[in-house]
Amino acid sequence: MHGFAAVDYVLAREVLQRGIAALYLVAFVSTLNQFRPLLGEHGLLPAPRLLEWAGSSPARRRMLHPTLFTRVRYTDRRLAALCGAGIAIAAALVAGLPQLGPPWLPMIAFLLLWGGYLSIVSIGQTFYGFGWEMLLLEAGFLAAFLGSRDQPPQTVVIVLVWWLLFRLEFGAGMIKLRGGREWRDLTALTYHHETQPMPGPFSRQAHLLPRWFHELEVIGNHFAQLVVPWLLFAPLVGLWVPGPVPTLMGTAAAAVVIATQLWLVVTGNFAWLNWATIVLAFSAVGIPDAAAPASALPWMIDGTPLVWVIVTCALGAAYVVISVPAARNLVAHRQLMNASFNRWQLGNAYGAFGTVTKQRIEYVVEGTLDADAATAGWREYEFKGKPGDPTRVPRWFAPYHLRLDWLMWFLPLGRSLDDWFAMFVVRLLEADPPTLALLRVDPFEGERPRWVRTVAFHYRFATRAERRELGVVWVRERRWTVLAPVSLGG
Template identity: 70%
Template sequence: MDGFSAGDFEFARQVLQRGIAILYLVAFVSTLNQFRPLLGERGLLPAPELLAWARRVEVRSDGKARAGRLLRPTLFRWVRYTDRRLTALCIGGITVAAALLAGLPQLGPPVVPMIAFLLLWLAYMSITNIGQTFYAFGWEMLLLEAGFLAAFLGSDSQPPPTVVIVLFWWLVFRLEFGAGMIKIRGGREWRDLTALMYHHETQPMPGPLSRQAHLLPRWFHRAEVVGNHVAQLIVPWFLFAPILGLWIPGPVPAVIGATAAAVVIATQLWLIATGNFAWLNWATVVIAVSAIGIPGIGTPSGPAAALPLYWLIVTSAVGVLYVVLSWPALRNLFAHRQLMNASFNRWQLANAYGAFGTVTRERIEIVVEGTMDEEPDAASWREYGLKGKPGDLRRIPRQFAPYHLRLDWLMWFLPLGHSLDDWFTTFLVALLEADRPTLRLLADDPFDGERPRWVRAVSYHYRFSTRAEYRRNRRRWVRDRRRDVLGPIGLRR
């Protein structure tokens, strides 16, 4: 690494470009499959209604409408939203992401992959900015910021720019150190080392190994928390060690940076193995590779290895932009009231990150049930099954990440609020209507596409079975009913 080009980080660039492309591909596929029933023209929270509302209220004193100032940037400010256009946007995003994964744009001059990544960034931003609560997750802005930075990694014919590689380290630092500070300032369970005695059981979407992780000894869970604090509060500082290589000869600075990256990656792989957090952990693994420098692997050599002057100007401008934009995020890291998953500008760059400042100690599930009987008081009720949420007590939780099941995640948040969200009532109505796009979001429709007479929402307390309980009845979950949350409700006939 020198002041302008980071030749030893060619391997890191290849992983960053292709890894981020894969994540965009997954994000667009997830959107293609779920956006229309959740947010489309007939969705639970229709995006066209949000856009129409924004146009109505954004009016100047002279009576002329301001285009979309209440919304963050989205192409649908200028192009009317339709489900078909949303589909076309997703297919376009999948195509561009697949081309980047194959390395085709990277064969041209640096502006070609730059344009490709910026197209992904703008297209996905257009979706997230009208996605409302179904897209209100930190990993959405993380993907956007990673895609923007990846646009300036350049082509195969030149080494990656030093400034962009360092900006990726800054992104990992904000992500990890921000999450660590959120935990230290958050629930007491992170300070008394008990958080992970509950987390594996109560996390939004457990994975196949979550029960086994939960049943590990208490001393192991305390060690997990200590390891988490080390990995998030101490290790991220060492990601910047390769910069010292500009003044200190030898491999030591690079080895320190690579070791720090390896620790971050290892902790993320443990989270991947024990849960389903969409692409959050996978994205962290990909961007952490940015700190791994390997001399001589794929490094361009000869006259072409020098950065073109115009590209040096472009990447330097990005660096200056980030210095300006990063001040609020830097201040937030050390603020008394730290914000979690916050953006300080309309383009969602240089964001603040963090997750699980508190850990819930018991798992309350909202289960939706329906019946064909005319009288709900004496009815026989049957459950709707979700793909990623606990339901069947014998079923092994499945691994879905990095794919994002948006309905399942929002269902986890329902018991944590003081009232049921508006989308949930609309969801129940869609079940009463046996709306096919909505039913496709589920794992099990107990009525095989027929309309139920009544539906209701019931809360249950779930916990993982002990090893002895599992040997007796082969059930991985134990549950007890708490109360009726909503309903029964039906449609007039």
């Protein structure tokens, strides 16, 4: 780093801009495919109903995060148009086209992505209530100020990305220490690979590793999230102490974060959380001893137009102010997890899995064509990602986000069935095509079932011997009836 210019981090900027744009592309594609059956005009939790409620009074309107749909009436077509525009802009950024122009061009492109996706998240209700939604929003906002190729990235913006990564990783580490005892007695990962929301194809193999390996996983996690994040800021020493060592220390910290996140990618399906962390970690990958650009003109500082230096410095000053609640939260006894402290979802608090579920309960949804529910033969609806058929090997979906499958994982953790699930059952009874498209298998191939019910099963990964003998990935045991048979008439 040389003053205002982070000349060692030109490669880091390339990865940040293209990587964050790629994640926005995935997010908009996911929304285009899933928003309308989940939250559209005839969705499980219709967004127009939320907007109508919010529009009934100024106080309610202030409770809603900013969204274009308070000014433009929501329709499914307009939602699709917004997603299409987001996909096009994100694709252009991935290709590096806006970055070829002046710095305001990629800035506008990223701010359009941020504003468009904020408009969606703000009306997404429980289906968009995940920490990685606000993470993507904040990452996209900061990416808007990384500049273009005709100048080096600004030091203040690179440091703000480090601050985001620090809150993400250190916040997750602290929430674990303050959370379940399993993180302190090193047993958390003896359960997690099996009970995580959406296992991947190698989750079973990870679960069957010896106990000592799982203990080392927890120790490695604590090191990566509680110690390593501090080293992200080591390159700042280079502003006063010459030499490549500070930059190399930051690069080493980034390597540790990337390695641990890749292990999570291999063993799970956490939408774009891990991929976003990997992209953000590249912000600390520097090339030491890069030469500072000359500033021959009075309106240039370290090779950057003065106006852009002023804009980015103002951004840094504003971020100091809005980051105060998140900084306090990191040291708070009752630390909040995935919390936003302002309407724009910037300067957020992050964290995940403060406690680990010890057993896996799955709600299996079944239907029948038979008239008599008491003697009926029942067939299962298969979801794309969540466990169902015990013989089916889990698949990779991340960074794509299967929102219905994730919400199904949360259901057994609550005390009652959520409102959206009741409407989901109704849609199954109606054989609603958009809803059925969210599933992997409709056992009735578009025909309306007479009855639908929900049964709770305990799932565990099959041992190696059970896998060889029975050919199953999961061993399951029926526990209780969650929802007794219901029909449209009932």
